[in-house]
Amino acid sequence: MGRPRAFDEDEVVRAAVTLFAGRAYDSVSVDDLVSHLGVHRNSLYKVFGSKRGLYLAALQHYLSQELTAAELDLLLLAMAERAPVDAEVATLVDAALRDLDKALGGPAATATLLGERLRARATP
Amino acid sequence: MGRPRAFDEDEVVRAAVTLFAGRAYDSVSVDDLVSHLGVHRNSLYKVFGSKRGLYLAALQHYLSQELTAAELDLLLLAMAERAPVDAEVATLVDAALRDLDKALGGPAATATLLGERLRARATP
DNA sequence: AGGGTTAAGGAACACTCGTTCTTGACTGAT
DNA sequence: ATCAGTCAAGAACGAGTGTTCCTTAACCCT
Numbered sequence: 285m286g287r288p289r290a291f292d293e294d295e296v297v298r299a300a301v302t303l304f305a306g307r308a309y310d311s312v313s314v315d316d317l318v319s320h321l322g323v324h325r326n327s328l329y330k331v332f333g334s335k336r337g338l339y340l341a342a343l344q345h346y347l348s349q350e351l352t353a354a355e356l357d358l359l360l361l362a363m364a365e366r367a368p369v370d371a372e373v374a375t376l377v378d379a380a381l382r383d384l385d386k387a388l389g390g391p392a393a394t395a396t397l398l399g400e401r402l403r404a405r406a407t408p
Numbered sequence: 409m410g411r412p413r414a415f416d417e418d419e420v421v422r423a424a425v426t427l428f429a430g431r432a433y434d435s436v437s438v439d440d441l442v443s444h445l446g447v448h449r450n451s452l453y454k455v456f457g458s459k460r461g462l463y464l465a466a467l468q469h470y471l472s473q474e475l476t477a478a479e480l481d482l483l484l485l486a487m488a489e490r491a492p493v494d495a496e497v498a499t500l501v502d503a504a505l506r507d508l509d510k511a512l513g514g515p516a517a518t519a520t521l522l523g524e525r526l527r528a529r530a531t532p
Numbered sequence: 533a534g535g536g537t538t539a540a541g542g543a544a545c546a547c548t549c550g551t552t553c554t555t556g557a558c559t560g561a562t
Numbered sequence: 563a564t565c566a567g568t569c570a571a572g573a574a575c576g577a578g579t580g581t582t583c584c585t586t587a588a589c590c591c592t
Contacts, residue, residue: 410538
C-alpha cells in the first residue's frame with residue numbers, strides 16, 4: 285500500500301557518505317543533501333529523522349565496510365570535528381578504531397595510517 | 409590619535425585560537441567570537457576584515473609558536489576540514505608540517521604524532 | 533577649546549540554516 | 563470505485579548566519 289519510493293535508501297546513504305567525507309558536517313546543508321541525493325526533504329526527515337540521523341546512518345554504513353587507505357576521509361572528519369561534540373559519533377569511531385588496531389597489528393600502525401592520510405588530504 | 413582600543417589584539421587572537429581549536433570553523437559563530445573574545449563586532453571587522461581573516465590570524469599566530477603534543481588540535485582541525493577548502497590554510501599547514509618533519513626527524517614521526525593526537529581528541 | 537580621527541555600541545541587513553506544514557499524486561486492498 | 567496509506571513537491575517557519583550602517587564616546591594635535 286501507499287505510493288512507492290522513488291529513491292533507493294542505500295544509494296542515498298552512500299551518496300551521503302561521499303558528501304560528508306568531503307567537507308565538515310556544518311558545511312553540508314540539507315539543501316546540499318536534498319539536491320545531490322535524489323531524495324526529497326520530506327522523505328529525508330521521514331526516513332532518517334534529521335540531518336544528524338542521516339549523518340549517523342552514513343557513518344555507520346561507512347564504518348561497517350572494510351576501510352581502505354583512500355577512503356579514510358569520513359573517519360578523519362568524524363574524529364576531528366564530530367566525535368568531540370557528539371557522544372554517539374565518538375562511540376562509533378572508537379569501535380572502528382579498535383577494529384583498525386586489530387587489522388593493522390596495533391594502535392601505532394593505526395596512528396601512522398591516520399596521520400598519513402590526514403596529511404595527504406590537507407596538502408595534496 | 410582617535411579613541412584607544414579597549415582590547416588587546418594579541419589577547420583576542422589567542423582567545424580565537426582556543427575557540428577555533430575546540431570546534432569546527434562553521435560551528436564557531438561571530439557571536440561566539442564577539443562574546444568570548446572581549447572585542448566588539450565592529451572592531452573585529454575593522455581589524456581582521458572578516459571571520460576568515462581572524463581565523464587566519466589565529467592560525468598563523470598558533471603555527472608560529474612551538475607546537476606541543478597537547479596543543480595540536482587547531483592544526484588537526486585545519487588539516488581535516490579547512491585546508492581542503494581554503495588554499496591559504498593549506499599553504500600555512502604545509503609549512504608547519506615541514507617544520508614538524510624537521511623537528512621530529514621525518515614525516516613518519518609527524519604522521520604518528522598527528523594520528524595519536526587525533527585519536528586522543530576523538531576518544532577521550 | 534575645538535576639529536579630526538578612531539573605536540565602542542548596538543540595531544539592522546540580506547541570507548541561509550534545519551525543520552515542519554500543506555497540498556496533491558500515486559499505490560494496493562476492500 | 564473508494565478508502566487508507568505513503569510519498570513527492572515545494573512553500574513557509576523561526577532562528578541563526580556573516581556583514582554593514584549609524585550614532586555616540588573617547589582620545590590626540592593644533
